[in-house]
Amino acid sequence: MIRLDKFLSEMGVGTRQEVKQYIRKGKVEVDGEIAKRPELKVDETKANVTLDGERIGYASYVYYMLNKPSGVVSATEDKREKTVIDLIKGQKRKDLFPVGRLDKDTVGLLLITNDGNLAHRLLSPKHHVDKCYFAKVQGNVTKDDAEKFAAGVNIGTEDEPEITMPGKLDIIKSDDLSEIRLTIQEGKFHQVKRMFQAVGKEVVYLKRERMGSLILDDNLAEGEYRMLTEEELKNLLF
Numbered sequence: 001m002i003r004l005d006k007f008l009s010e011m012g013v014g015t016r017q018e019v020k021q022y023i024r025k026g027k028v029e030v031d032g033e034i035a036k037r038p039e040l041k042v043d044e045t046k047a048n049v050t051l052d053g054e055r056i057g058y059a060s061y062v063y064y065m066l067n068k069p070s071g072v073v074s075a076t077e078d079k080r081e082k083t084v085i086d087l088i089k090g091q092k093r094k095d096l097f098p099v100g101r102l103d104k105d106t107v108g109l110l111l112i113t114n115d116g117n118l119a120h121r122l123l124s125p126k127h128h129v130d131k132c133y134f135a136k137v138q139g140n141v142t143k144d145d146a147e148k149f150a151a152g153v154n155i156g157t158e159d160e161p162e163i164t165m166p167g168k169l170d171i172i173k174s175d176d177l178s179e180i181r182l183t184i185q186e187g188k189f190h191q192v193k194r195m196f197q198a199v200g201k202e203v204v205y206l207k208r209e210r211m212g213s214l215i216l217d218d219n220l221a222e223g224e225y226r227m228l229t230e231e232e233l234k235n236l237l238f
Contacts (some may be wrong), residue, residue: 002144004030005038007049011056012092027052063233064112065214069222074101074110084110087223099123099186099211100131108133108208109216112225118236122212125165125186131191132183134208139201141171141178148199149182155194164195169200177204212236 008019009135010029020038022028028035029050030042042049044058066084068074073081076097084098099119100112113119122129146169156162165186172179173232178201209216211237220226228236 001041003029003038003042004035004040004042004049005042006060007042007047008051008056010093011058011094012090012094013051013056015094022051059108061115061118062096062113062165063118063218063228063236064088064096064114064225064227065215065220065232066098066110066225067114067220067222068102068110068208069108070105070107072223073104074098084112088225102208103190103206105195106206106208107222108206109211109214110208111211113215122236123187128185129212130183130185130210131187131208132181133198134207134209135180135182135192135203136205137178137180137196137201138176139178139196140176141169141174141180141201143171145169145199145201146171149195153190153195153198155191155198162188164191167195181209 004023005019008014008022009016013019014022023035023038026034029042031048049056065148066087068084068221071082072087073083074166075083077083081104083098088096093114095114096112097114097119099113100123102108111122121127149167149169151167152163154161154163165184168183170181172181182195184191188194192206196203214232217226
């Protein structure tokens with residue numbers, strides 16, 4: 001059982017103060033009766049709650065797959081930049097956050113949720129969750145680079161080394177502008193870019209395609225998002 005105003009604000013229909021105004025104006029009904037008190041306790045699993053006649057269902061957790069575009073920051077809020085949370089439109093919860101961070105100019109798969117336990121499981125290196133990236137790299141990527149990545153490379157300095165966990169580098173095209181896929185299980189700051197810098201090359205385009213069992217939907221254009229399917233969520237949770 002939770003307070004009615006908390007129920008509605010968590011479902012993204014407004015702030016707690018806005019929700020209280022809706023209730024005072026008689027806009028909210030619970031099980032067919034006009035609700036008169038914001039503190040009214042409701043069973044979030046059974047109650048039929050409506051606002052202006054539209055039913056508001058309650059979900060403890062929500063999960064969005066976003067195809068992150070370039071130029072947007074992976075943050076919940078930013079005073080100067082547009083954030084990935086700003087891309088989620090309509091009714092949305094106030095406790096959403098991105099699972100991990102993609103650089104401002106990196107595109108691709110980003111999970112938006114309010115499930116902290118799942119986020120921790122996906123991001124913790126000890127859980128060995130694969131993150132797969134497609135990249136275009138300035139310079140000829142070679143088998144030698146792949147072997148170095150498999151052994152772990154130093155993305156720090158000689159005085160303060162920072163050795164990565166082994167990564168799987170698949171070379172799609174080796175040329176002046178190479179194309180590759182890289183699978184890693186960490187998420188260090190600018191990690192993919194720093195790994196290639198460590199072997200004398202520069203990433204000029206980077207896209208995350210997969211995180212664990214979750215694969216970016218080809219039908220999502222950059223900036224578009226959708227709820228996870230039941231099967232996607234089941235595979236992530238179990």
